[in-house]
Amino acid sequence: MTGIDIDTLANLLREAARAEILPRFRRLGEGDIRAKTEATDLVTEADEAAERMIRDEVARIAPDSLFVGEESVAADPALLERLAGTQKAVIVDPVDGTYNFASGIGAFGVMAAVVDKGETVAGIIYDPLGDDWLIAEKGSGAFLKRPDGSSVRLAVADPVPLADMVGMASTGFLPKEKKPGILANLAKVRYASSYRCAAVEYRAFVGGFAHYLMYNKLMPWDHLPGTLIAAEAGAYVARLDGSAYLPSHTDGGLLVTPDCESWEALRREVFTL
Known part of the structure; x- marks a missing residue:
C-alpha cells in the first residue's frame, strides 16, 4: 500500500539512531545544543545528523517521495506547505523529545510516516533505548515489533468513566x-x-x-x-x-x-x- 517497504524504513530509523543519536546521548558537548524558536524548543547535533542520514537514504529508496523532516522544515519553512499538494511524502522526526534527550532523560524516539495522496498510510515509532518499533500500515493493524522478528498486536485500553x-x-x-x-x-x-x-x-x-x-x-x-x-x-x-x-x-x-x-x-x- 505504501509503495515504500515499511521494514526497510523502520530499519533505517534504527540505523540512524545507532549511528548518530545513541552515541551522543548524555555526551553532547558545548555548542551541540541550540534553541530554535524559544528556550524550550531545542535542536541538537543528533537531530541534524540523524535527519541527514535518513533523508539521504530515503532519497535512494523512494526518489519520487517528498522528504519532510522537522529540521529540514526549520531550515526551509516552505517545505511544509508542499506537503498538502504532494502525491507521496515521507515525514520524519529524527529525535522526538529533543528537550528530554538534551537533558539526559531517556524519553525520546525516532518517528516516520508515509503519506500517499493526502492520506497517512504508514507510521513508525522507534525506541532507541528499548530497541523496538511501533509499526502500522493502514488497514493492517498496529504492532510492536522487535529486531528478532517477534511481534505483538497492539490494542488500546478499554473505555472507563x-x-x-x-x-x-x-x-x-x-x-x-x-x-x-x-x-x-x-x-x-x-x-x-x-x-x-x-x-x-x-x-x-x-x-x-x-x-x-x-x-x-x-x-x-x-x-x-x-x-x-x-x-x-x-x-x-x-x-x-x-x-x-x-x-x-x-x-x-x-x-x-x-x-x-x-x-x-x-x-x-x-x-x-
Whole structure:
C-alpha cells in the first residue's frame, strides 16, 4: 500500500539512531545544543545528523517521495506547505523529545510516516533505548515489533468513566485565555501528565496504559505516525472540532481516545475550547 517497504524504513530509523543519536546521548558537548524558536524548543547535533542520514537514504529508496523532516522544515519553512499538494511524502522526526534527550532523560524516539495522496498510510515509532518499533500500515493493524522478528498486536485500553481516565495532555500551546479553564477541568480525570515526547505518549496509549492524548499544536512529524498507529490499534482520533485529522493540518487541536463516547465526554467536560 505504501509503495515504500515499511521494514526497510523502520530499519533505517534504527540505523540512524545507532549511528548518530545513541552515541551522543548524555555526551553532547558545548555548542551541540541550540534553541530554535524559544528556550524550550531545542535542536541538537543528533537531530541534524540523524535527519541527514535518513533523508539521504530515503532519497535512494523512494526518489519520487517528498522528504519532510522537522529540521529540514526549520531550515526551509516552505517545505511544509508542499506537503498538502504532494502525491507521496515521507515525514520524519529524527529525535522526538529533543528537550528530554538534551537533558539526559531517556524519553525520546525516532518517528516516520508515509503519506500517499493526502492520506497517512504508514507510521513508525522507534525506541532507541528499548530497541523496538511501533509499526502500522493502514488497514493492517498496529504492532510492536522487535529486531528478532517477534511481534505483538497492539490494542488500546478499554473505555472507563471520566473520573477514572489516565492520560497525557500537552497544555503548553493552548490559547492563553483558555488555558486556566482547561487546567482546572483536568481535575475531573484521574491523572493528567505530559512526557514532552509524543513518541513515548503514543506508545503508552497504544499499549493500553492511557485513556486519552490531547495536543493543541499539530506538526506532521509529531502526530502522523502516532495517530495512524493509534487508529489501527482501535482508537478514535479527531481534531477538537470533531473533524478528521489530515497530514496538512497544523492547528485545531487533537484528541485521541479508546472510543467515540470517551472522546465526547473529554471534549465536553475537559477540553472545551
